[in-house]
Amino acid sequence: MTKIFNKDEGFTGLEAAIVLIAFVVVAAVFSYVVLGAGFFTTQKAQQVIYTSVDQASSSVEIMGDVYGLNLSNPAPTSPTALDYIRFTVGLTSGGSPVDFSQTSMAFSSQNYNDVEYLNRSGMVASLSPKSLDSLPFITGNVSKGEWDVVLINNGDGVSTDLLLENQEQFVIYAHPTHMLVANEKFNLEISPAVGTSYVVSRKVPARVELVSVLY
Helix, strand or coil: CHHHHHCCCCCCHHHHHHHHHHHHHHHHHHHHHHHHHHHHHHHHHHHHHHHHHHHHCCCEEECCCEEEECCCCCCCCCCCEECEEEEEEEECCCCCCEEHHHCEEEEEECCEEEEEEEEECCCCCECCCCCHHHHHHHCCCCCCCEEEEEEEECCCCCCCCCEECCCCEEEEEEECCCCEECCCEEEEEEECCCCCCEEEEEECCCCCCCEEEEC
16 A cells, blocks of 8 residues: 555546646746836836926027116116016927926026015016017016016917917016125026026126117
8 A cells, every 4th residue: 555655656647737838927927027027117207208308408598689778767877787587498308298388487686685475466468569679669568576578589470378388488587686786796596486596696787878788
């Protein structure tokens, strides 16, 4: 009887195939779970990287020069200070659209001990062409402590929304309560709702004109 129990002739190829299939199925399920977890982790890491890039990079850049204007004293006399800042912004290459209705600005300078947060004036952007020759048109629209988009370049000619999109350029006027005098350095920080802030750092020239290029 002992010899009969020790023999394994009854263990046929069918049982071996079943065991092998069971091992293969378990290994396949385990591999699928591991690969799925890996793909999920990779997607999450990619999403975090893209989000971090969007948050850490600015989609806005200055197009051309930044001007300082004296609109309080438009007579042909020698002004001593500037009260408006005029500049044009556009999107960086591949930058996402920026909603300027949700954008804030802050002004600071070496002669000003505090940061001034400028409010958007709420005016509707104009589609009619305006240049530096028609600067006084803005005097009564953007009051002290305010900023706004006064002109849309390269737009579709119809839309007046404040969503800065590809190829569009927004002409912005900022009117801090602090007057800018000769040789004064200042920062104007543009903070969109999404993405990092963009800081415009300029200096008033030694000789102040009614329209001065800030460098």
